[in-house]
Amino acid sequence: MVNSQNNSASRIGSLTQLQWLAVALVLVTGVLHVYAGVVEGRVPVALAGVGYAGALALFFRDYRRRLLYLIGVPYTAVQFPIWIVAKTEYGVVDYVDKAAQAVLIVVLVYLYLNAPSE
Template structure:
């Protein structure tokens, strides 16, 4: 399925597999969590970092949907998401919330899926 936009570019979902949709769903979940947390404490500099991360996850989803350098998006997404996990640990240890733990589980699975997508599209 391809949807044409006013600018002539199109969303290219015909080449997306179940693995792609899983990655999109995982990125959507973690992106929403980061945006909600960022908005909840936007007056704090840490809130802005959450907003930034949320926007990056959504930008990556859009790039994949438009088939824009997907393989590069997968490759960059692995360390970006891994960095989210490391930063979360350093900021929150040893007081981990259930939401934080759930988000990190989502992110670990996202890293695995991105690695699979990267290797399959080589």
């Protein structure tokens, strides 16, 4: 078990700059979703943020990262039309979140296309 923990720690230290960018973008959009979900009283929005936290947990456990990249693209992309339909007023937080998500989608596609097959 100790060997497995050391392997995970060394994998975290060996993340590329693009992977760290993806982590930062996931943190931004995840925190903003939880915040907006709590403030607006919209449980599904908060749960979307929790979904991002779950993805990060799997990512740092080195669990099928290529698959996480692939699933992350539609998971993030589907939030754009839902946001447009569900929101009536848009604020700075909304635009920051959507900008982070747009960049995240591009980064995830790149990471997926350039990740070694599992």
